[in-house]
Amino acid sequence: MANELKLGTYNLLRVKEPARREGFGEVFGLYLDGGREGEILMPQKYVPEGAKPGDEIECFVYLDQDERPIATTEKPLATVGDFAYLECAWVNEYGAFLNWGLTKDLFCPFREQKKRMEIGNSYIVHVHIDEESYRIVASAKVEHFLKNGTQTGLKRHQEVDILVWQKTELGFKVIVNNRYPGLIYRDQIFKYVHTGDRMKAYISSIRPDGKLDLTLQPTGMAAAEDFSSVLLQYIKEHNGYCPLGDKSDPEVVKRLFQVSKKVFKKAIGDLYKRHLISIEADGLHLIASLVK
Incomplete structure (x- = not known):
């Protein structure tokens, strides 16, 4: 059957x-x-x-x-139940049509748009089946399709997949695991982020309202250990030397390594305790016995 x-x-x-x-x-x-x-x-x-x-x-x-x-056998950019970042291909008197990778474009009626979609612009939408017409449609009112994050089984420090949704005064709203609302605060962002980006993130807290706060780097000691290897490799590739130290400007650290000053300092401490580097007035030096 x-x-x-x-x-x-x-x-x-x-x-x-x-x-x-x-x-x-x-x-x-x-x-x-x-x-x-x-x-x-x-x-x-x-x-x-x-x-x-x-x-x-x-x-x-x-x-x-x-x-x-x-x-x-074509592969669409999204299936029913997905959130996606899709480009508007054309518009008629009923709504907009989005390019989702198939010969027939995906319809987004005017009632499901926050503002009138324009040809060539891309939008975060939710793909679903319209209950009245049984048609596959898109909606830019994505908040109506997000689930509460309190009863998810998700935990602090857990790695998740995110879709960057929109920029706010606090940072960036994101969609977590294709289901839950989340926020990355501005001071937790150490690289360029744009609407539509897909990437890994880490849960820093689960709020009482079910929304998730996230960072783009592992949290706690995991972050320091993860970045320690990056910093050590950088020093090895630059003749055993890094011009930055624990007193360096946080913005300089952010530009060079895309991590917070806190994570940078923990990594320095980790490498120093493992006798892999020395801390000098002019920066960090690879221990002489390790220099090849």
């Missing part, structure tokens, strides 16, 4: 038969078994070479221009 078809995501569907034009015999694709949804067409341009009846094909299923399910 075929699995239930899932619109807007990947399905493993069995090939039933070639799709032929009536009266001509010309093959224009394959019919796949969509279970209760019936036969699903995969147009010929998406058919894997050598595919035949009985084979199973992993494919993405969405609706064509006539709102019929159609299968493709």
